[in-house]
Ligand SMILES: Nc1ncnc2c1ncn2[C@@H]1O[C@H](COP(=O)(O)OP(=O)(O)OP(=O)(O)O)[C@@H](O)[C@H]1O
């Protein structure tokens with residue numbers, strides 16, 4: 198295991214959460230590309246806190262919140278929940294974590310998410326970990342996931358793929374134009390993907406290539 202790259206501080210992108218300087222890595226990729234799986238590995242090796250926007254929304258829905266029905270409907274349709282709701286959940290989870298290094302998984306999902314997070318928190322991501330995977334492989338994985346998710350059915354999966362292409366890929370392209378995207382071939386077996394991920398987290402920032 199090598200040293201953790203703190204690109205945020207090095208590039209002067211550090212942002213303050215309470216009285217802490219924080220490092221944020223956005224973890225993006227299509228539905229089923231393996232974001233959650235790899236985040237669990239990164240947490241173990243590199244001490245980040247994993248915050249999945251989808252998990253936070255599902256927990257909020259189940260908590261009986263006033264937004265519960267709206268969140269449930271949006272997830273069932275594969276649509277993106279208004280940023281106001283998701284950014285608040287992320288901010289609260291960051292503040293409660295006690296950590297200063299975060300993997301924010303599945304966020305920002307669209308331009309509205311990106312702009313709202315930046316405006317409200319003032320945080321710029323250190324880099325974007327992008328799991329690139331063909332649709333057929335993602336579809337196979339989602340249909341075999343068996344975690345009882347209401348959106349893991351073929352009808353909703355197709356809607357989620359469309360939203361990813363139309364709304365989420367442009368956000369990845371935006372960060373790519375700023376040299377912030379670290380693209381990973383996510384079609385490989387879990388262990389091989391993690392080898393590539395490790396290289397990103399242990400390579401000094403000025404030597405990273407996309
Ligand atoms: N590299 C891999 N090879 C094969 N299966 C994988 C790989 N990575 C993850 N999986 C499996 O694919 C399914 C989806 O993975 P995961 O939940 O990590 O994806 P995700 O990107 O978080 O999806 P979502 O956007 O729907 O939350 C899981 O069943 C997981 O075990």
Ligand SMILES: Nc1ccn([C@@H]2O[C@H](COP(=O)(O)O)[C@@H](O)[C@H]2O)c(=O)n1
Nearest residue numbers: 250251271272275276277278303304306
């Ligand atoms: N920024 C986000 C993230 C997620 N959602 C909704 O949750 C669904 C599941 O997300 P996963 O990352 O767990 O796959 C997603 O399809 C959206 O409906 C969101 O609105 N905004």
Ligand SMILES: [Mg+2]
Nearest residue numbers: 232233249251
């Ligand atoms: Mg996930």
